Amino acid sequence: MFRATRLLRAAASGGKNLNIGFPRFQNAGDLYKHIREITSPGGDYTVRNFVGVIEDISVASSTVETELFPRGALEFYTKKNMGHSYSKEEFDAWMMPERGGDQGDYRDGMPEKIANVIACLKSEPRWWQSI
Numbered sequence: 272m273f274r275a276t277r278l279l280r281a282a283a284s285g286g287k288n289l290n291i292g293f294p295r296f297q298n299a300g301d302l303y304k305h306i307r308e309i310t311s312p313g314g315d316y317t318v319r320n321f322v323g324v325i326e327d328i329s330v331a332s333s334t335v336e337t338e339l340f341p342r343g344a345l346e347f348y349t350k351k352n353m354g355h356s357y358s359k360e361e362f363d364a365w366m367m368p369e370r371g372g373d374q375g376d377y378r379d380g381m382p383e384k385i386a387n388v389i390a391c392l393k394s395e396p397r398w399w400q401s402i
Contacts, residue, residue, distance in 0.1 A: 280300070294324070302323050302325055352378055
């Protein structure tokens, strides 16, 4: 049976957990490893509309370091995109065009974006598009 059919049947039967039927991962690192596996050489590298459930969404379990984004880069870009202050040394060490350049700059309207997510979660706590 198609996954969409199972989801629709579960919803129609009064089920409220819309995450049923999706692959589950203990943490973001496990999900990342899975995505890397299904896009490994030998395949066509295409994954569309992937949905997975991450069980532990604590900061520690949601932080995934990569070669391009080691912890220092993640911390710098978090500060930068959240509009927090950072030093020239941090900028010089971590700012790189390979990490997105201007395309990876999400500062514009960040307070409004955060307020929108909070408002969505307050009004519709189970709505997956809130985040």
